[in-house]
Amino acid sequence: xxxxKVASVKEALKGVTDNMTFLLGGFGxxxxxxxxxxRLVELNIKNLTCISNNAGVDDFGLGLLxxxxxxxxxxxxxxxxxxxxxRQMLSGELEVELIPQGTxxxxxxxAQAGIPAFYTPAGYGTEVGEGKESRVFNGxxxxxxxxxxxxxxxxxxxxxxxxxxxxxxxxxxxxxxVMCGAGxxxxxxxxxxxxxxxxxxxxxHIPGIFVQRxxxxxxxxxxxxxxxxxxxx
Amino acid sequence: MxxxxxxxxxxxxxxVKDGYYVNLGIGIPTLVANYVRDxxxxxxxxxxxxxxxxxxxxxxxEDADIINAGKQxxxxxxxxxxxxxxxxxxxxxxxHVDLTILGAMEVADNGDIANWKIPGKMVKGMGGAMxxxxxxxxxxxxxxxxxxxxxxxxxxxxxxxxxxxxxxxKIVTNLAVLxxxxxxxxxxxxxxxxxxxxxxxxxQGRLIVPNEVPEMTL
Numbered sequence: 001x002x003x004x005k006v007a008s009v010k011e012a013l014k015g016v017t018d019n020m021t022f023l024l025g026g027f028g029x030x031x032x033x034x035x036x037x038x039r040l041v042e043l044n045i046k047n048l049t050c051i052s053n054n055a056g057v058d059d060f061g062l063g064l065l066x067x068x069x070x071x072x073x074x075x076x077x078x079x080x081x082x083x084x085x086x087r088q089m090l091s092g093e094l095e096v097e098l099i100p101q102g103t104x105x106x107x108x109x110x111a112q113a114g115i116p117a118f119y120t121p122a123g124y125g126t127e128v129g130e131g132k133e134s135r136v137f138n139g140x141x142x143x144x145x146x147x148x149x150x151x152x153x154x155x156x157x158x159x160x161x162x163x164x165x166x167x168x169x170x171x172x173x174x175x176x177x178v179m180c181g182a183g184x185x186x187x188x189x190x191x192x193x194x195x196x197x198x199x200x201x202x203x204x205h206i207p208g209i210f211v212q213r214x215x216x217x218x219x220x221x222x223x224x225x226x227x228x229x230x231x232x233x
Numbered sequence: 234m235x236x237x238x239x240x241x242x243x244x245x246x247x248x249v250k251d252g253y254y255v256n257l258g259i260g261i262p263t264l265v266a267n268y269v270r271d272x273x274x275x276x277x278x279x280x281x282x283x284x285x286x287x288x289x290x291x292x293x294x295e296d297a298d299i300i301n302a303g304k305q306x307x308x309x310x311x312x313x314x315x316x317x318x319x320x321x322x323x324x325x326x327x328x329h330v331d332l333t334i335l336g337a338m339e340v341a342d343n344g345d346i347a348n349w350k351i352p353g354k355m356v357k358g359m360g361g362a363m364x365x366x367x368x369x370x371x372x373x374x375x376x377x378x379x380x381x382x383x384x385x386x387x388x389x390x391x392x393x394x395x396x397x398x399x400x401x402x403k404i405v406t407n408l409a410v411l412x413x414x415x416x417x418x419x420x421x422x423x424x425x426x427x428x429x430x431x432x433x434x435x436x437q438g439r440l441i442v443p444n445e446v447p448e449m450t451l
Contacts, residue, residue, distance in 0.1 A: 027281040027318070028304040030297065053318070080357035081304075089356065098349075098356070101280065102322030102364030109319040120326065121367035125398035128363060158298075170298035170315055171282045177317040205317075222297035225304040229292040 001196045004164035004214045009039045012187045012215045016152060018045050023108065023153040023179040024052040024062065028081075028225045031172030032061050035189050035217035036154040040065060051075040051148055053104060053175055055085045060223050069093070077101035081225070100128060103145050105175060110147035111182035112210065117146045153183030156217075157206070160190035161199050164208025173205070181210030189217045234431070235407035235424035241375050243268040243451045245334055245405050248373055249275055256280065256325065256365060258335030259303045261375040265334055276312070278330055280361040282321050285313025302361065322361070326368045333369035335362060337376050337401075339391045342417035342438030344401040346374065347393035359396060366397030378406035378435045385437035387411070387418055408432050410449055416441055422449035 006012045013036060016022075022040075026032030040048075041064050048071050055074055056063035065071050066084050073095040079085055088094035099107075100122040110118055119142035123129045133144040155176040158169035166188055168176060180186050193216035208214075236244065238261050246268035249255055256278045257263050266286075269275055277286040279301040286301060287308035295306040324330055339347040346366055349359040366372060379385055387404070404411045409432050410422040417439025420432060423446050433440060 028300065030281070030300050030304070076358060078358035078360040086356075096356075098358045100359055100363035100367075101318070101361040102326060105318035105322050120364075122326070122364040124367060126363065126395045128359075168315075168317075170296065171279075171300050172298040173315055173317050174282050175318045178319045224295060224297045224306060225300070226306065227295055228289045228305040228307070229295060230289045232291050 001163050002208070003162050004208060004211055005162045005193065006213045006215050009035045009189070009215060009218070012036070012189070012213045013039045013043065015185070016040065016043065016045060019047045020045070020151040021049040021149065022051065023148065023150045023183050024050055025155040025174065025176035025179050026061065027053050027171065027174035029057065029061050029223050031156050031168070031174050031176055032056070033154040033156040033189050034220055036187060037061060037064060040070070041068060044068065044070065046070050047072045049073040049075070051104070051150060053077050053101060055079045055082050057081050057225065058084050060221070066094070073097065075099060075104070077104050105178055107145055107148045108175065108178040108182045111149065112178060112180065115147060117144055119143065120145055148182060150183035151185070153179040153181070153186040155179050155186065155188050157188055157190045159192045159194060159199065160188055160214050161194045161196045161208075162214070163196045164188065164211030164214050165199055165204045166190070166206040166211065167199060167203060168205050177206050180206045185212045186210055187212070188214045190214065191217060191220060235378070235427045237407070239264060240451055241405055241407060244410065244449055245373055245375055246270075248403070249273070249332065251275070253331040254278055254284065254329065255332045255334065256330050258362070260336040262334040262336060263303065265375075278321075278324065279307075280321050280325065280365070282316050282318060283307075283309060283313065284316075285310045287313070322364050325361070325364055328368060328370055330369065332371045332373065333365050334373045334375055335365065337374045337386070339386050339388055339393055340374055340376070340401050340404055341388050341391045342413070344399040344413040345391050346396050346401050347391040348396050350394045352394065362396050366400045369400070372400055372402050374401050374404045376404065376406055378408040378432075385435055387436045387438050389438045408435060414441065419443070420446050422447055424449060
């Protein structure tokens with residue numbers, strides 16, 4: 001067993017500096033690497049490029065980095081629900097690249113799987129396709145999209161073991177598995193870190209080979225963005 | 234005039250067939266799930282990574298780790314599954330999802346759709362909409378026929394940045410059911426109490442009106 005366990009978030013984020021590009025898992029506030037984000041806020045590194053489906057809300061998730069103006073560029077598919085983000089974007093302080101959600105996922109997966117680029121029909125004939133190579137397959141036009149290149153990937157899983165194997169829960173899975181191994185260093189944080197051998201190999205979602213460092217998060221707020229319920233009858 | 238948003242959803246629910254996997258967008262499309270016949274088997278997909286989506290949870294049963302694409306807390310039904318975002322869009326791009334229902338700001342009479350950006354005013358992003366419209370075989374748009382200023386949203390050409398080109402197949406509005414053909418919007422059904430003349434008035438794009446236009450049933 002190759003041990004990937006590190007003692008703390010401090011150790012897990014060793015080596016992050018200004019001007020780096022990060023991949024961050026999560027969909028909305030669901031399954032975001034809360035502890036890594038908090039540490040990035042503390043480190044106060046700047047000029048970051050963050051690739052994440054969303055940009056958090058004003059006071060949680062990536063919104064915390066935006067508040068401190070640590071992010072230079074955001075690559076996302078949907079950025080509603082964040083006033084500070086909107087302000088920085090409209091004033092030109094923040095560079096924003098909006099890309100289709102499936103393209104974002106596949107650009108991660110391509111990086112993880114060693115595929116430099118791929119064709120997708122998403123965005124053809126729109127602003128997204130402008131200036132990109134296009135090609136027709138089976139009568140349908142597609143555009144060429146490239147794998148991401150990132151210095152670190154920060155992901156969050158439900159359970160993990162010392163070997164770096166990961167298991168996700170519910171829709172908190174989202175972009176986390178496809179970001180594993182898509183950056184030079186993948187840092188996984190988990191709610192529960194177990195000794196190797198505790199997880200059934202049949203039920204592991206991401207093998208430890210894609211993870212360089214793993215730690216148990218100190219606490220998880222797991223904030224709900226839209227609490228919707230139905231009445232008991 | 235015409236249908237309420239709930240009634241638009243109710244009419245679209247009739248397009249959902251037994252054995253369909255369906256992706257519902259945010260807004261009116263979400264309401265469609267409430268009106269699908271209960272004697273057919275349908276599974277709802279949410280692109281953030283769940284198939285077999287159920288209703289909202291009972292109070293106190295919300296789980297932060299189980300949400301839909303609108304970031305709302307949800308439940309799952311028997312036979313449900315969770316998966317990552319690449320697999321989710323593989324389902325969509327690979328045309329394994331049978332029906333996509335989404336909202337729009339504008340639709341053109343050639344099937345172009347715009348629903349992600351108003352330059353200078355609103356930039357929230359496309360989310361999964363561009364992937365959905367580029368790949369889905371069967372796309373129904375749920376929308377109001379006109380905007381708040383009373384201007385048509387069914388146009389000769391979209392004025393807003395496009396989400397996808399020539400992809401919409403059918404539109405259900407508060408006034409009518411229309412199909413996209415090579416000659417423009419073909420009027421299939423009228424909302425109860427709405428005349429053909431009123432639909433013509435509210436449609437800026439090319440409109441084909443057959444001799445008989447039946448009133449829709451919900």
